[in-house]
Amino acid sequence: MGFLDALLGRTKPVQPKLDDLFALPSAAITLEAGAGFKPTGSGSVCFRPVEGRSFADVQKDVQELLDVSSGQEGGLPVEVSKDSFGFTWLVSSHLSDELDALVTDLHAVNSSLVDNGFGPQLLCTLVAFRDDQERRLALVYLYKRGTFYPFAPLDGERRDNALELQVKGVIGDDLKFEPDLARWFPVWGAPGL
């Protein structure tokens, strides 16, 4: 955002960075080897819907697209849910060893929104992991920063910060991690986690 834009009060919505998402499958292998967390196969895209017909049409197209692609492989249909903050989550479920396919699905959502001019509405994408003790972990990708951070919820809206920092230590070199810890915001009750 330029100085002039601020001065004239016309800051533009930020466009998302999409490419770094593809580093996820290889980082997942490191994560499993280093910390014992396996992907559950489910992942989700979270965005802020825009009111009006135009966005509703785009969202419908995306859902149909994903349903068709998962239908061919005998997968589960895409789930749509709205959280209490008014954000929409599209949850795509695959088998736990199909992380590549999952990332492809997630990317399809991203690129449809961007192609239709709704890129700035993308908030984050979330890929779920579990370990043998059934501890939950998500890697959250922040579209506007192009960075990842771990989110490990415990019962009762607490986070396992020690685990999150451990995960950062294990795969910090494989993924672009968000350096500003203040931006590791919690996504309580995220679908698919």
Place this chain on the structure above:
Amino acid sequence: MATRTRYAPDRGLTVRMTATMFLLGLVFVAFIAAIIGIGGATHASTAVIVLFAVVLGGGAAIGSLFYSDKIALRTAGAVEVSPQQAPRLHGIVDRLCALADMPKPRIAIANSPMPNAFATGRNADKAVLCVTRSLMDRLNDDELEGVIAHEMSHVAHKDVQVMTIASFLAIVAAVLIRISFYGELFGGGRGRGGNNNQNAAIILLALMALSIVVYAISFLLIRLLSRYRELSADRSGALLTGQPSALKSALQKVSGDIAKIPTRDLRTAEPLNAFFFAPAMSLRGGKSLSSIFSTHPSLERRLAELDKVQRQLSQQGR
């Protein structure tokens, strides 16, 4: 790569705002030129007076900029809250910050009977966002999000800095009015005649007249600029959330309610007005007159501008 965008800036608004800032700059230059004219033609002590006013005014401006967060929170009686104390509010702000790629501001809640919100702090890293308890009670989550997006746009637009710099001229002019006024009294009271003394009195009178004119003009321009910046913040906020109608319904609830509350209770809030979501003071009297002096555009104007955003967002194709 040219990314397709639905978020074209509002040219008309940009042009009007640029013109206002240009005029403010012009008044500033003319003021300086006139002071140099008066000082150069007559008396060296004028320069000292003006320098004193600039230092005093500049000091006040810088001071208020640096301590804007503390001053505003103290005045509003607001207390900073942690994510545990206000999880909803923090959740909304977290998400908006991630959407807008901004650092998260500190969050405060004021126990005020009027539904309102403001953001202050000298830059985005030091920003504080404050909402009143009553605002949280009256608005639903979508509307609250709209109001917070509006305030975060103020932060992104550096409105505290811009308005402080814009006010600098008016502060200097106000200080000069004071000084020359007391100078007149003082000089006249001594009454020890002499050509020199009389001359000084005339200079002070000219300085006072000039300062009054500059103060009046810059006051109106600052108010105009403030109204344009409110419209900008409405616009950017609505584009950020993608929900202009939530902001519209928040505006209707808040403005309608605020107008009903007696002004006596609100006097303490008046100095903060420039950073509020809705003005805390309802001006009576002629509509046209009050609209020149107010810090915020009328409700009708704000709703009409948000209608434009709504149309822009729902455009088919691109």
